[in-house]
Amino acid sequence: MASPILTLMISLTFLFAQVARNDSPAQPKWRKIVLMHSTREDVEKLLGQSQYRGFNASYTVEDGTLRVVYYPFNQCTEPDADLRVPQWTVVELTYEPDNPTRLADLHLDLKKFRKKRESFDVPDLISYVNNKEGVDYTFQADNTLSSIRYFAGKPYDYLRCQKAPKSRRKV
Numbered sequence: 001m002a003s004p005i006l007t008l009m010i011s012l013t014f015l016f017a018q019v020a021r022n023d024s025p026a027q028p029k030w031r032k033i034v035l036m037h038s039t040r041e042d043v044e045k046l047l048g049q050s051q052y053r054g055f056n057a058s059y060t061v062e063d064g065t066l067r068v069v070y071y072p073f074n075q076c077t078e079p080d081a082d083l084r085v086p087q088w089t090v091v092e093l094t095y096e097p098d099n100p101t102r103l104a105d106l107h108l109d110l111k112k113f114r115k116k117r118e119s120f121d122v123p124d125l126i127s128y129v130n131n132k133e134g135v136d137y138t139f140q141a142d143n144t145l146s147s148i149r150y151f152a153g154k155p156y157d158y159l160r161c162q163k164a165p166k167s168r169r170k171v
Contacts, residue, residue, distance in 0.1 A: 028062040033090055035134070036156055040070050040088040055088075067094040076161035083152065084159045093150045100145040108137065 029046045032038075043057070044050075047066070050057035055070045069092035073081035083091065113128035124141030134153020138146045152159070 030059065030061045030066050033066075033068070033093060035090055035093065035150055036083070036085055036152065036159060038090045039086070040090075043068055043090065061095075063099070064095055064097040067096070068092070069094075082161050083156075084161055091152055094147050095149075096147045097145060100140075103137075103139050103143040103145070106137070106145070113137070 032046060033043055040057070043059075047059045047061065050059055050068075052058055055072045057068045057070070059066045059068065068090055071083060071085050071087055071089045071091045073083075074087040075081065076084050085091070108128065110128060112132075113130045116127050116129060117123055118125040118127050118138060125138060125146065127136050127138040129136045130153070132154045134151045134155065136149040136151065138149070140146050
């Protein structure tokens with residue numbers, strides 16, 4: 001049985017391949033980034049330094065823009081921590097293609113996704129979210145891809161911090 005990390009790496013490779021418009025056989029460097037494993041140091045070795053030095057960084061890549069969210073806590077040691085990963089680990093990736101494809105061209109099985117409106121301010125922006133796989137496709141009103149977000153879905157539940165149950169106060 002494949003480990004959750006290996007399964008996600010394979011899934012990410014497949015999903016990135018679906019939206020890429022790259023004619024060369026070599027994959028862009030940024031596709032080597034692995035959620036919950038790669039660090040800021042790993043990302044900067046691949047893509048160079050971002051102009052943003054905080055826990056959110058943006059990189060111009062060969063075929064679009066990649067936004068990276070790094071984990072701001074160290075393991076489960078802080079009250080707001082929710083993942084058992086070191087600080088500066090990649091916990092979310094958002095890819096915004098320069099040449100967006102259409103929803104129909106992605107051949108997504110929409111039964112595996114929940115549909116949601118991204119914002120009341122922009123009602124035509126629609127997302128299809130799959131919490132099990134940890135992926136969110138967002139589309140413009142004309143059904144062109146705006147972004148793909150990869151996040152800690154079900155395969156990473158084993159990395160969730162164990163929270164102490166809140167005690168019930170007796171009145």
